[in-house]
Amino acid sequence: MTRDLRTARYGAVLTFVLAGLMVGTMTVRIPALTDKLAITESTVGLILLAWGLGALVTMQAMRGIMARAGSRTVLRYGGPLTALSLLGVAFAPDLPTLLVAVTLFGMAFGTVDVAMNAQGSAVEQAARRPLMNGMHAGWCVGAIAAGAVGSLSIAFGLSFTANMALVALVSLPLTLVLGRTYLPEPPAAEDVQQARRRLPAVVYLLGAIMFFAFMVEGTVADWNGLFMRDVLGAPEALAALGYPVFEAGMLVARLTGDRLRARFGVKGMLTVSGLATAGFFTVVLTAATPLVAVFAMFFVGLGVATVAPLTMSLAGTATDTPGPAIAQTGAMGYAGLLLGPVVIGFLSDAMSLRLALGVAVVLGLVIAIASRFLPRPRAFGHTRVHRPEEGRELAQAV
16 A cells, blocks of 8 residues: 555544544533433434434535545645634523534535545545455544543533534534545546436445434434433433443444445345344344443444445445445435434324334334345455456346
8 A cells, every 4th residue: 555545444444533522522411411401302313304304414425525626626625624613512501503613514524524435435446455344443443532621621520512612613624634635536527417417226225225224323322321320220320321331342343344345245244244133233222231332322223323324435436436325325314414323303292202112123124125236245345345347247137
Protein backbone atom coordinates (compact mmCIF):
# COMPACT_ATOMS: atom_id res chain seq x y z
CA MET A 1 0.00 0.00 0.00
CA THR A 2 1.49 3.36 -1.05
CA ARG A 3 1.97 6.23 1.36
CA ASP A 4 -0.84 8.31 -0.22
CA LEU A 5 -3.22 5.37 -0.07
CA ARG A 6 -2.32 4.65 3.54
CA THR A 7 -2.90 8.32 4.43
CA ALA A 8 -6.26 8.26 2.65
CA ARG A 9 -7.25 5.10 4.51
CA TYR A 10 -6.42 6.63 7.89
CA GLY A 11 -8.20 9.84 6.90
CA ALA A 12 -11.34 7.92 5.96
CA VAL A 13 -11.29 5.94 9.21
CA LEU A 14 -10.86 9.12 11.28
CA THR A 15 -13.73 10.74 9.40
CA PHE A 16 -15.96 7.86 10.53
CA VAL A 17 -14.63 8.37 14.08
CA LEU A 18 -15.59 12.05 14.12
CA ALA A 19 -19.00 11.37 12.59
CA GLY A 20 -19.70 8.75 15.27
CA LEU A 21 -18.52 11.14 17.98
CA MET A 22 -20.77 14.01 16.88
CA VAL A 23 -23.92 11.97 16.30
CA GLY A 24 -23.30 9.76 19.33
CA THR A 25 -22.89 12.75 21.62
CA MET A 26 -26.36 13.96 20.76
CA THR A 27 -27.95 10.54 21.20
CA VAL A 28 -26.40 9.64 24.55
CA ARG A 29 -27.55 12.95 26.06
CA ILE A 30 -31.18 12.70 24.96
CA PRO A 31 -32.33 12.10 28.58
CA ALA A 32 -30.58 15.37 29.54
CA LEU A 33 -32.26 17.10 26.59
CA THR A 34 -35.69 15.97 27.78
CA ASP A 35 -34.90 17.48 31.18
CA LYS A 36 -33.50 20.72 29.71
CA LEU A 37 -36.60 21.51 27.64
CA ALA A 38 -39.15 19.48 29.68
CA ILE A 39 -40.31 17.51 26.64
CA THR A 40 -42.16 14.20 26.34
CA GLU A 41 -41.15 10.99 24.59
CA SER A 42 -43.36 11.79 21.60
CA THR A 43 -41.64 15.18 21.29
CA VAL A 44 -38.28 13.39 21.26
CA GLY A 45 -39.67 11.46 18.32
CA LEU A 46 -40.47 14.77 16.59
CA ILE A 47 -36.93 16.03 17.16
CA LEU A 48 -35.48 12.84 15.75
CA LEU A 49 -37.85 13.11 12.80
CA ALA A 50 -36.50 16.60 12.02
CA TRP A 51 -32.92 15.32 12.22
CA GLY A 52 -33.68 12.33 10.02
CA LEU A 53 -35.59 14.37 7.43
CA GLY A 54 -32.68 16.76 7.15
CA ALA A 55 -30.27 13.88 6.54
CA LEU A 56 -32.63 12.17 4.12
CA VAL A 57 -33.21 15.29 2.02
CA THR A 58 -29.51 15.80 1.39
CA MET A 59 -28.89 12.09 0.82
CA GLN A 60 -31.58 12.00 -1.86
CA ALA A 61 -29.83 14.89 -3.60
CA MET A 62 -26.38 13.33 -3.36
CA ARG A 63 -26.52 11.07 -6.43
CA GLY A 64 -25.96 13.97 -8.80
CA ILE A 65 -23.69 15.91 -6.44
CA MET A 66 -21.39 12.95 -5.87
CA ALA A 67 -21.12 12.31 -9.61
CA ARG A 68 -20.17 15.94 -10.27
CA ALA A 69 -17.99 16.82 -7.28
CA GLY A 70 -16.67 13.55 -5.82
CA SER A 71 -16.40 12.55 -2.19
CA ARG A 72 -13.25 14.55 -1.42
CA THR A 73 -14.84 17.90 -2.24
CA VAL A 74 -18.08 17.06 -0.45
CA LEU A 75 -16.24 16.01 2.72
CA ARG A 76 -14.10 19.16 2.75
CA TYR A 77 -17.25 21.25 3.05
CA GLY A 78 -19.61 18.86 4.82
CA GLY A 79 -17.34 17.98 7.73
CA PRO A 80 -16.88 21.52 9.07
CA LEU A 81 -20.56 22.33 8.47
CA THR A 82 -21.57 19.32 10.56
CA ALA A 83 -19.44 20.50 13.47
CA LEU A 84 -20.81 24.04 13.21
CA SER A 85 -24.41 22.84 13.10
CA LEU A 86 -23.81 20.77 16.25
CA LEU A 87 -23.05 24.05 18.00
CA GLY A 88 -26.50 25.22 17.01
CA VAL A 89 -28.01 22.14 18.63
CA ALA A 90 -25.99 22.84 21.78
CA PHE A 91 -27.23 26.39 22.25
CA ALA A 92 -30.85 26.05 21.06
CA PRO A 93 -32.89 27.69 23.86
CA ASP A 94 -36.34 26.30 23.03
CA LEU A 95 -38.11 23.61 21.03
CA PRO A 96 -38.73 25.57 17.77
CA THR A 97 -35.09 26.67 17.60
CA LEU A 98 -33.95 23.15 18.42
CA LEU A 99 -36.04 21.72 15.57
CA VAL A 100 -34.34 24.08 13.11
CA ALA A 101 -30.91 23.29 14.55
CA VAL A 102 -31.29 19.50 14.41
CA THR A 103 -32.64 19.75 10.85
CA LEU A 104 -29.51 21.65 9.76
CA PHE A 105 -27.35 19.17 11.67
CA GLY A 106 -29.07 16.30 9.88
CA MET A 107 -28.61 17.96 6.48
CA ALA A 108 -24.90 18.53 7.05
CA PHE A 109 -24.39 15.03 8.38
CA GLY A 110 -26.28 13.54 5.42
CA THR A 111 -23.65 14.88 3.03
CA VAL A 112 -20.83 13.55 5.20
CA ASP A 113 -22.32 10.09 5.59
CA VAL A 114 -22.69 9.48 1.86
CA ALA A 115 -19.33 11.04 1.02
CA MET A 116 -17.34 9.19 3.68
CA ASN A 117 -18.76 5.86 2.51
CA ALA A 118 -17.93 6.76 -1.10
CA GLN A 119 -14.43 7.74 0.00
CA GLY A 120 -14.16 4.44 1.87
CA SER A 121 -15.24 2.60 -1.27
CA ALA A 122 -12.63 4.48 -3.32
CA VAL A 123 -9.91 3.51 -0.85
CA GLU A 124 -11.18 -0.08 -0.73
CA GLN A 125 -11.11 -0.44 -4.51
CA ALA A 126 -7.70 1.23 -4.78
CA ALA A 127 -6.36 -1.25 -2.21
CA ARG A 128 -8.18 -4.10 -3.98
CA ARG A 129 -9.31 -5.81 -0.77
CA PRO A 130 -12.24 -5.50 1.67
CA LEU A 131 -11.77 -2.57 4.06
CA MET A 132 -15.26 -1.18 4.64
CA ASN A 133 -15.92 -3.00 7.93
CA GLY A 134 -12.73 -1.47 9.26
CA MET A 135 -13.91 1.97 8.13
CA HIS A 136 -17.18 1.53 9.97
CA ALA A 137 -15.27 0.39 13.04
CA GLY A 138 -14.13 4.01 13.21
CA TRP A 139 -17.76 5.05 13.68
CA CYS A 140 -18.00 2.68 16.64
CA VAL A 141 -14.87 4.18 18.19
CA GLY A 142 -16.40 7.64 17.88
CA ALA A 143 -19.73 6.52 19.35
CA ILE A 144 -18.00 4.77 22.26
CA ALA A 145 -16.00 7.94 22.89
CA ALA A 146 -19.26 9.90 22.82
CA GLY A 147 -20.74 7.59 25.45
CA ALA A 148 -17.64 7.84 27.63
CA VAL A 149 -17.56 11.62 27.37
CA GLY A 150 -21.30 11.73 28.04
CA SER A 151 -21.00 9.61 31.17
CA LEU A 152 -18.09 11.73 32.42
CA SER A 153 -20.06 14.89 31.67
CA ILE A 154 -22.93 13.58 33.75
CA ALA A 155 -20.58 12.61 36.58
CA PHE A 156 -18.98 16.08 36.59
CA GLY A 157 -22.31 17.89 36.24
CA LEU A 158 -21.77 19.24 32.71
CA SER A 159 -24.98 20.31 31.02
CA PHE A 160 -26.30 19.11 27.68
CA THR A 161 -25.22 22.44 26.17
CA ALA A 162 -21.65 22.25 27.50
CA ASN A 163 -21.23 18.63 26.38
CA MET A 164 -22.45 19.36 22.82
CA ALA A 165 -20.37 22.52 22.49
CA LEU A 166 -17.18 20.81 23.70
CA VAL A 167 -17.47 18.04 21.10
CA ALA A 168 -18.32 20.49 18.31
CA LEU A 169 -15.35 22.75 19.06
CA VAL A 170 -12.95 19.79 19.13
CA SER A 171 -14.36 18.33 15.92
CA LEU A 172 -14.27 21.50 13.81
CA PRO A 173 -10.48 21.88 13.39
CA LEU A 174 -10.06 18.11 12.97
CA THR A 175 -12.45 18.06 9.99
CA LEU A 176 -10.37 20.79 8.34
CA VAL A 177 -7.17 18.79 8.79
CA LEU A 178 -8.73 15.57 7.48
CA GLY A 179 -9.80 17.38 4.31
CA ARG A 180 -6.19 17.16 3.13
CA THR A 181 -6.03 13.34 3.32
CA TYR A 182 -8.79 12.18 0.94
CA LEU A 183 -8.29 10.47 -2.41
CA PRO A 184 -9.38 12.56 -5.42
CA GLU A 185 -12.24 11.34 -7.58
CA PRO A 186 -12.12 13.31 -10.83
CA PRO A 187 -15.70 13.92 -12.00
CA ALA A 188 -16.56 12.82 -15.52
CA ALA A 189 -19.47 13.60 -17.82
CA GLU A 190 -20.42 9.93 -18.08
CA ASP A 191 -20.66 9.77 -14.27
CA VAL A 192 -23.33 12.47 -14.30
CA GLN A 193 -25.29 10.59 -16.95
CA GLN A 194 -24.94 7.36 -14.94
CA ALA A 195 -26.30 9.09 -11.84
CA ARG A 196 -29.52 9.90 -13.72
CA ARG A 197 -30.18 6.32 -14.79
CA ARG A 198 -32.06 3.71 -12.84
CA LEU A 199 -29.61 1.80 -10.71
CA PRO A 200 -29.29 -2.02 -10.77
CA ALA A 201 -31.87 -3.96 -8.77
CA VAL A 202 -29.23 -5.23 -6.35
CA VAL A 203 -28.67 -1.67 -5.12
CA TYR A 204 -32.30 -1.41 -4.00
CA LEU A 205 -32.19 -4.83 -2.35
CA LEU A 206 -29.06 -3.83 -0.44
CA GLY A 207 -30.73 -0.55 0.46
CA ALA A 208 -33.73 -2.41 1.86
CA ILE A 209 -31.51 -4.60 4.05
CA MET A 210 -29.68 -1.51 5.27
CA PHE A 211 -33.06 0.12 5.94
CA PHE A 212 -33.96 -2.67 8.38
CA ALA A 213 -30.54 -2.60 10.06
CA PHE A 214 -30.60 1.16 10.51
CA MET A 215 -34.06 0.98 12.03
CA VAL A 216 -32.51 -1.24 14.70
CA GLU A 217 -29.48 1.02 15.15
CA GLY A 218 -31.65 4.13 15.39
CA THR A 219 -33.94 2.46 17.89
CA VAL A 220 -31.01 1.54 20.12
CA ALA A 221 -29.28 4.90 19.80
CA ASP A 222 -32.32 7.05 20.52
CA TRP A 223 -34.43 4.98 22.92
CA ASN A 224 -32.07 2.68 24.80
CA GLY A 225 -31.17 5.33 27.40
CA LEU A 226 -34.79 6.12 28.19
CA PHE A 227 -35.67 2.41 28.32
CA MET A 228 -32.86 1.72 30.78
CA ARG A 229 -33.73 4.69 32.98
CA ASP A 230 -37.52 4.81 32.88
CA VAL A 231 -38.46 1.13 32.44
CA LEU A 232 -35.62 -0.78 34.11
CA GLY A 233 -34.92 1.89 36.73
CA ALA A 234 -31.22 2.39 35.96
CA PRO A 235 -29.42 5.53 37.19
CA GLU A 236 -28.79 7.98 34.35
CA ALA A 237 -25.04 7.32 34.32
CA LEU A 238 -25.65 3.57 33.90
CA ALA A 239 -28.41 4.18 31.34
CA ALA A 240 -25.97 6.25 29.26
CA LEU A 241 -23.64 3.23 29.06
CA GLY A 242 -26.10 1.08 27.11
CA TYR A 243 -25.36 2.80 23.81
CA PRO A 244 -21.52 2.75 24.08
CA VAL A 245 -21.68 -0.93 25.13
CA PHE A 246 -23.79 -1.57 22.03
CA GLU A 247 -21.18 0.26 19.97
CA ALA A 248 -18.41 -1.75 21.62
CA GLY A 249 -20.06 -4.91 20.31
CA MET A 250 -20.28 -3.30 16.88
CA LEU A 251 -16.61 -2.35 17.06
CA VAL A 252 -15.51 -5.93 17.78
CA ALA A 253 -17.62 -7.25 14.90
CA ARG A 254 -16.40 -4.64 12.45
CA LEU A 255 -12.74 -5.09 13.34
CA THR A 256 -13.09 -8.77 12.40
CA GLY A 257 -15.79 -8.34 9.73
CA ASP A 258 -13.52 -8.10 6.69
CA ARG A 259 -11.78 -11.36 7.63
CA LEU A 260 -15.13 -13.07 8.32
CA ARG A 261 -16.40 -11.91 4.94
CA ALA A 262 -13.36 -13.47 3.30
CA ARG A 263 -14.10 -16.78 4.99
CA PHE A 264 -17.89 -17.09 5.11
CA GLY A 265 -19.21 -14.74 2.43
CA VAL A 266 -21.87 -12.05 2.55
CA LYS A 267 -25.06 -14.08 2.51
CA GLY A 268 -24.20 -16.22 5.52
CA MET A 269 -22.95 -13.23 7.51
CA LEU A 270 -26.13 -11.25 6.94
CA THR A 271 -28.37 -14.19 7.88
CA VAL A 272 -26.53 -14.79 11.15
CA SER A 273 -26.49 -11.05 11.87
CA GLY A 274 -30.27 -10.83 11.59
CA LEU A 275 -30.92 -13.85 13.80
CA ALA A 276 -28.43 -12.69 16.45
CA THR A 277 -29.96 -9.21 16.50
CA ALA A 278 -33.45 -10.61 17.07
CA GLY A 279 -32.34 -13.07 19.74
CA PHE A 280 -30.25 -10.76 21.86
CA PHE A 281 -32.66 -7.84 21.65
CA THR A 282 -35.24 -10.19 23.10
CA VAL A 283 -32.86 -10.68 26.04
CA VAL A 284 -32.63 -6.89 26.49
CA LEU A 285 -36.41 -6.49 26.59
CA THR A 286 -36.93 -9.36 29.05
CA ALA A 287 -33.97 -8.52 31.32
CA ALA A 288 -34.69 -8.57 35.03
CA THR A 289 -32.05 -5.95 35.85
CA PRO A 290 -30.38 -3.04 34.03
CA LEU A 291 -26.98 -4.76 34.20
CA VAL A 292 -28.28 -7.78 32.27
CA ALA A 293 -29.76 -5.47 29.63
CA VAL A 294 -26.51 -3.51 29.29
CA PHE A 295 -24.56 -6.76 28.92
CA ALA A 296 -26.98 -8.02 26.25
CA MET A 297 -26.63 -4.76 24.31
CA PHE A 298 -23.05 -5.77 23.53
CA PHE A 299 -24.30 -8.83 21.67
CA VAL A 300 -27.01 -6.86 19.86
CA GLY A 301 -24.23 -4.63 18.55
CA LEU A 302 -22.17 -7.67 17.65
CA GLY A 303 -25.10 -9.00 15.62
CA VAL A 304 -26.15 -5.94 13.64
CA ALA A 305 -22.70 -4.38 13.15
CA THR A 306 -21.63 -5.73 9.76
CA VAL A 307 -24.91 -5.16 7.89
CA ALA A 308 -24.30 -1.50 6.99
CA PRO A 309 -20.65 -1.82 5.89
CA LEU A 310 -21.39 -4.93 3.83
CA THR A 311 -24.30 -3.30 2.01
CA MET A 312 -22.33 -0.10 1.40
CA SER A 313 -19.30 -2.00 0.13
CA LEU A 314 -21.36 -4.09 -2.29
CA ALA A 315 -23.35 -1.07 -3.48
CA GLY A 316 -20.05 0.60 -4.33
CA THR A 317 -19.23 -2.22 -6.79
CA ALA A 318 -22.67 -2.47 -8.42
CA THR A 319 -22.04 0.24 -11.05
CA ASP A 320 -19.16 2.00 -12.78
CA THR A 321 -19.62 4.98 -10.44
CA PRO A 322 -19.87 4.03 -6.75
CA GLY A 323 -21.00 7.47 -5.50
CA PRO A 324 -24.59 7.40 -6.84
CA ALA A 325 -25.14 3.76 -5.81
CA ILE A 326 -23.84 4.44 -2.31
CA ALA A 327 -25.98 7.58 -2.11
CA GLN A 328 -29.10 5.57 -3.01
CA THR A 329 -28.31 2.77 -0.56
CA GLY A 330 -27.49 5.31 2.15
CA ALA A 331 -30.70 7.24 1.55
CA MET A 332 -32.75 4.05 1.89
CA GLY A 333 -30.84 3.11 5.02
CA TYR A 334 -31.36 6.48 6.64
CA ALA A 335 -35.03 6.31 5.86
CA GLY A 336 -34.94 3.41 8.34
CA LEU A 337 -32.89 5.44 10.79
CA LEU A 338 -35.53 8.15 10.42
CA LEU A 339 -38.58 5.92 10.65
CA GLY A 340 -37.48 3.57 13.43
CA PRO A 341 -37.12 6.03 16.33
CA VAL A 342 -40.25 7.92 15.28
CA VAL A 343 -42.32 4.71 15.18
CA ILE A 344 -41.02 3.78 18.62
CA GLY A 345 -41.92 7.21 19.97
CA PHE A 346 -45.53 7.02 18.86
CA LEU A 347 -45.93 3.34 19.75
CA SER A 348 -44.58 4.01 23.23
CA ASP A 349 -47.38 6.53 23.77
CA ALA A 350 -49.97 4.01 22.55
CA MET A 351 -48.58 1.08 24.57
CA SER A 352 -45.51 0.56 26.76
CA LEU A 353 -41.97 1.44 25.69
CA ARG A 354 -40.95 -2.18 26.24
CA LEU A 355 -43.55 -3.46 23.78
CA ALA A 356 -42.73 -0.73 21.28
CA LEU A 357 -39.07 -1.75 21.27
CA GLY A 358 -40.14 -5.25 20.23
CA VAL A 359 -40.11 -3.84 16.69
CA ALA A 360 -36.32 -4.35 16.74
CA VAL A 361 -36.77 -8.10 17.25
CA VAL A 362 -39.00 -8.29 14.18
CA LEU A 363 -36.51 -6.26 12.15
CA GLY A 364 -33.71 -8.68 12.98
CA LEU A 365 -35.77 -11.53 11.61
CA VAL A 366 -36.59 -9.54 8.46
CA ILE A 367 -32.87 -8.93 7.82
CA ALA A 368 -32.21 -12.68 8.00
CA ILE A 369 -35.05 -13.39 5.57
CA ALA A 370 -34.18 -10.61 3.10
CA SER A 371 -30.55 -11.72 2.94
CA ARG A 372 -31.66 -15.05 1.47
CA PHE A 373 -32.76 -13.20 -1.67
CA LEU A 374 -29.26 -11.93 -2.37
CA PRO A 375 -27.24 -13.60 -5.13
CA ARG A 376 -25.09 -16.59 -4.26
CA PRO A 377 -22.16 -15.85 -1.93
CA ARG A 378 -19.63 -16.89 -4.55
CA ALA A 379 -20.89 -14.10 -6.85
CA PHE A 380 -19.68 -11.52 -4.36
CA GLY A 381 -16.27 -13.04 -3.83
CA HIS A 382 -14.43 -12.87 -0.57
CA THR A 383 -10.89 -11.61 -0.49
CA ARG A 384 -10.88 -8.93 -3.11
CA VAL A 385 -12.98 -6.00 -4.20
CA HIS A 386 -15.00 -6.75 -7.31
CA ARG A 387 -14.96 -5.06 -10.64
CA PRO A 388 -18.02 -3.01 -11.61
CA GLU A 389 -18.83 -5.63 -14.27
CA GLU A 390 -19.36 -8.16 -11.47
CA GLY A 391 -21.75 -5.75 -9.79
CA ARG A 392 -23.82 -5.66 -12.94
CA GLU A 393 -23.83 -9.46 -12.99
CA LEU A 394 -25.20 -9.34 -9.46
CA ALA A 395 -27.96 -7.04 -10.58
CA GLN A 396 -29.00 -9.53 -13.22
CA ALA A 397 -28.98 -12.37 -10.68
CA VAL A 398 -31.45 -10.64 -8.34
